[in-house]
Amino acid sequence: MYDMNKQETAVTQKEIKFSARDVQVYYGDAHAIKDVSVELEDKTVTAFIGPSGCGKSSFLRCLNRMNDTIDICRVEGDIKLDGEDIYHKAVDPVQLRARVGMVFQKPNPFPKSIYDNVAYGPRIHGLARTKADLDEIVEKALRRGAIWDEVKDRLSAPGTGLSGGQQQRLCIARAVATEPEVLLMDEPCSALDPIATAQVEELIDELRKSYSLVIVTHSMQQAARVSQKTAFFHLGSLVEYGETAQIFTNPVDERTESYITGRIG
Amino acid sequence: MPALWLLLILILLGVIGYVVGRARAVRSAGGNVSDLHSLPNHYGSFVALSVVVPALTVMLIWLLAQPLVLNAIVSTDFPVVAIPENASVDLVMSDVRRIAEGLDKAEAQGVLDQSPLNTIADDAGALRGMLAGVGVALGADVTPEVLSASQSYRALAASGQGMMTGLVLLVALVGFAYAIRRTHKEFRARNVVEAGIKTLLIFAASIAILTTIGIVLSLIFNTLHFFRLHPASDFFQGLVWAPSFGGGSELGVLPLLWGTLYISLIALIVAVPVGLFAAIYLSEYATPGVRAFAKPLIEILAGIPTIVYGLFALLTVGPMLMSVFGRDGLGWMQAGTAVITAGLVMGIMLIPFVSSLSDDIINAVPQSLRDGSYALGSTQSETIRQVVLPAALPGIVGAILLAASRAIGETMIVVLGAGAAARLDLNPFEAMTTVTAKIVSQLTGDADFASPEALVAFALGMTLFVITLALNVVALMIVRTYREQYE
Ligand SMILES: Nc1ncnc2c1ncn2[C@@H]1O[C@H](COP(=O)(O)OP(=O)(O)O)[C@@H](O)[C@H]1O
Ligand SMILES: [Mg+2]
Numbered sequence: 086m087y088d089m090n091k092q093e094t095a096v097t098q099k100e101i102k103f104s105a106r107d108v109q110v111y112y113g114d115a116h117a118i119k120d121v122s123v124e125l126e127d128k129t130v131t132a133f134i135g136p137s138g139c140g141k142s143s144f145l146r147c148l149n150r151m152n153d154t155i156d157i158c159r160v161e162g163d164i165k166l167d168g169e170d171i172y173h174k175a176v177d178p179v180q181l182r183a184r185v186g187m188v189f190q191k192p193n194p195f196p197k198s199i200y201d202n203v204a205y206g207p208r209i210h211g212l213a214r215t216k217a218d219l220d221e222i223v224e225k226a227l228r229r230g231a232i233w234d235e236v237k238d239r240l241s242a243p244g245t246g247l248s249g250g251q252q253q254r255l256c257i258a259r260a261v262a263t264e265p266e267v268l269l270m271d272e273p274c275s276a277l278d279p280i281a282t283a284q285v286e287e288l289i290d291e292l293r294k295s296y297s298l299v300i301v302t303h304s305m306q307q308a309a310r311v312s313q314k315t316a317f318f319h320l321g322s323l324v325e326y327g328e329t330a331q332i333f334t335n336p337v338d339e340r341t342e343s344y345i346t347g348r349i350g
Numbered sequence: 351m352p353a354l355w356l357l358l359i360l361i362l363l364g365v366i367g368y369v370v371g372r373a374r375a376v377r378s379a380g381g382n383v384s385d386l387h388s389l390p391n392h393y394g395s396f397v398a399l400s401v402v403v404p405a406l407t408v409m410l411i412w413l414l415a416q417p418l419v420l421n422a423i424v425s426t427d428f429p430v431v432a433i434p435e436n437a438s439v440d441l442v443m444s445d446v447r448r449i450a451e452g453l454d455k456a457e458a459q460g461v462l463d464q465s466p467l468n469t470i471a472d473d474a475g476a477l478r479g480m481l482a483g484v485g486v487a488l489g490a491d492v493t494p495e496v497l498s499a500s501q502s503y504r505a506l507a508a509s510g511q512g513m514m515t516g517l518v519l520l521v522a523l524v525g526f527a528y529a530i531r532r533t534h535k536e537f538r539a540r541n542v543v544e545a546g547i548k549t550l551l552i553f554a555a556s557i558a559i560l561t562t563i564g565i566v567l568s569l570i571f572n573t574l575h576f577f578r579l580h581p582a583s584d585f586f587q588g589l590v591w592a593p594s595f596g597g598g599s600e601l602g603v604l605p606l607l608w609g610t611l612y613i614s615l616i617a618l619i620v621a622v623p624v625g626l627f628a629a630i631y632l633s634e635y636a637t638p639g640v641r642a643f644a645k646p647l648i649e650i651l652a653g654i655p656t657i658v659y660g661l662f663a664l665l666t667v668g669p670m671l672m673s674v675f676g677r678d679g680l681g682w683m684q685a686g687t688a689v690i691t692a693g694l695v696m697g698i699m700l701i702p703f704v705s706s707l708s709d710d711i712i713n714a715v716p717q718s719l720r721d722g723s724y725a726l727g728s729t730q731s732e733t734i735r736q737v738v739l740p741a742a743l744p745g746i747v748g749a750i751l752l753a754a755s756r757a758i759g760e761t762m763i764v765v766l767g768a769g770a771a772a773r774l775d776l777n778p779f780e781a782m783t784t785v786t787a788k789i790v791s792q793l794t795g796d797a798d799f800a801s802p803e804a805l806v807a808f809a810l811g812m813t814l815f816v817i818t819l820a821l822n823v824v825a826l827m828i829v830r831t832y833r834e835q836y837e
Binding site: 149151154156179180181182183184186187189191193194195196197205206209210256259260263 | 637638716718719720721722723724725726727728729732736737740741
């Protein structure tokens with residue numbers, strides 16, 4: 086299930102990574118996502134923006150089937166990853182989540198050492214044969230998470246003892262350690278101070294070279310800084326989707342314009 | 351019940367004080383409530399508190415002190431020659447108090463017949479019969495000295511009661527007058543009431559603390575008293591438990607401690623896996639419907655009185671084990687009462703304890719950790735084993751220690767299920783006994799409470815207390831550090 090050749094496959098043209106058609110999400114009787122259809126590109130940062138409660142997180146969680154862990158949640162429609170339906174009966178959500186990593190709003194390091202936090206994914210997926218392999222994977226992930234220099238001397242210290250910004254970068258390192266193809270980030274900077282935010286944004290830009298990224302954000306400036314594509318959600322619908330520059334300078338829909346100019350939200 | 355009447359009068363006075371105080375405060379502000387320093391209610395409460403609290407305090411102290419004072423007065427007047435040879439003043443005085451109480455009751459029920467009191471010298475049995483008629487049984491016939499002592503006891507008690515009523519009412523009225531005089535719109539009633547309430551709460555807290563200290567002190571002193579009568583080395587190092595009230599007992603605690611620990615260990619071996627797995631199922635796998643139904647059902651187990659578990663051990667589990675391991679089966683067991691019987695049943699008793707504590711602790715593990723683990727592509731059981739349980743581990747260890755301290759203190763199940771033989775043995779199919787069961791057996795029956803064989807109960811109680819206290823302290827420390835981790 087793990088594709089070692091993916092670096093070679095997507096070198097030139099931007100491919101479609103996720104393609105969603107007529108997605109509906111229900112929480113019990115509440116209809117949270119209505120008829121969303123969107124195509125997300127590989128090696129691109131896509132930003133989801135929109136007022137609170139408009140369904141950004143709900144849609145994001147459809148992409149790695151995290152909604153399955155919520156009892157009352159029901160997803161309908163059609164979502165394809167590399168052309169394969171991820172809600173097909175034959176697809177194991179556990180394997181899907183190894184390919185589609187996720188970083189949460191609040192940093193959630195496990196109450197384990199920094200090393201064990203990062204090694205968690207590789208261990209359960211059997212990515213390392215030897216201790217040396219694992220050490221290498223952990224170091225590489227921590228470097229990609231731009232936190233290696235800060236923690237290399239205390240890998241056995243608890244991950245929960247780091248500062249908020251460090252914890253979030255540790256969580257990003259933990260997510261990239263399983264070598265996912267897509268990384269979903271749900272407001273990854275909302276609990277961080279400006280300096281930590283800048284570090285995470287830099288990291289996102291760096292990660293774009295190898296992954297497809299989706300980032301939910303409440304900050305218009307952040308969306309403009311880090312993303313190439315932007316999707317604007319409103320009341321459970323996808324209102325507008327396009328190049329970030331175009332959305333911010335020349336939105337087509339008047340709801341988009343009101344939101345980015347601060348009139349709704 | 352004059353004390354009850356007095357209490358009602360005080361409460362009534364308090365209510366009146368509240369109304370009057372409130373009205374007076376409002377009047378002092380010319381009906382303009384916003385001119386008052388405090389709310390009108392504060393003035394009312396101030397008067398009510400001033401009436402009730404000092405008066406109640408006096409009443410309480412009086413009620414506590416009166417019996418002591420009466421005892422002292424009556425017993426100094428009691429003729430020394432009239433004390434029987436084999437009794438002490440204390441014993442005689444307890445007779446005196448019982449007779450006084452009996453006469454009070456007889457009078458209240460209207461059966462008090464003056465004739466036997468006058469003819470006591472001729473007919474000693476008549477008084478005893480009359481008292482037995484009102485429910486006060488006496489061990490011996492009443493001597494004239496004891497009777498006259500109890501009569502003077504009654505007289506003193508009655509006048510004491512009168513004096514108390516007067517004094518309490520006086521204090522209440524003085525409080526009333528004082529509080530009314532101070533009630534004025536400038537008076538800071540709120541601050542006084544707040545301070546008064548705080549004092550009341552402190553008082554309640556100190557009662558709780560003082561009783562605890564009192565119990566511990568009495569344990570310590572009686573234990574020391576025991577060690578003066580019996581060598582401590584035998585108690586702590588003796589391998590034999592063989593009390594005999596004739597003297598020459600061997601009172602080694604080790605066989606009892608061994609029994610306690612062995613039975614508790616078996617109980618934990620039963621309760622911890624079952625309770626923990628039940629908790630994991632309930633908190634991680636069960637649907638809300640199943641949970642709403644199963645959780646209370648398991649917790650019903652916790653509401654069963656332990657004597658019922660004891661019956662269950664003696665009458666159900668013991669015979670069942672006998673049919674498998676007894677003479678008709680494997681032949682390992684001699685009787686139904688054995689370590690394994692008590693251990694199994696105690697384990698069942700502890701299951702809801704372990705499961706509901708663990709359930710709370712597992713639920714306290716933040717959902718974000720589970721989400722983090724799922725998002726990395728781990729399965730539910732991997733998430734539970736590698737993230738949820740390690741995160742909950744300190745709390746679960748705390749829960750297990752609390753369960754252990756309950757097992758160690760458990761009495762009824764071992765009294766009925768484990769047998770009575772104090773034994774140092776490894777065979778779980780043998781009867782053994784525990785510290786708690788021996789405390790019961792040392793104090794039941796016709797024990798002389800001054801003998802080392804009875805006083806040893808205090809030393810045993812002290813031993814238990816120290817062990818469970820240590821377990822509880824460690825458990826609470828672990829649970830607390832665990833809580834802080836997520837706050
Ligand atoms: N676990 C849940 N249970 C019930 N309703 C939910 C749940 N999560 C989200 N919702 C509802 O779905 C809607 C969209 O929420 P969400 O996707 O979290 O919005 P956003 O991330 O854009 O703020 C909201 O109305 C919210 O109340
Ligand atoms: Mg959200």
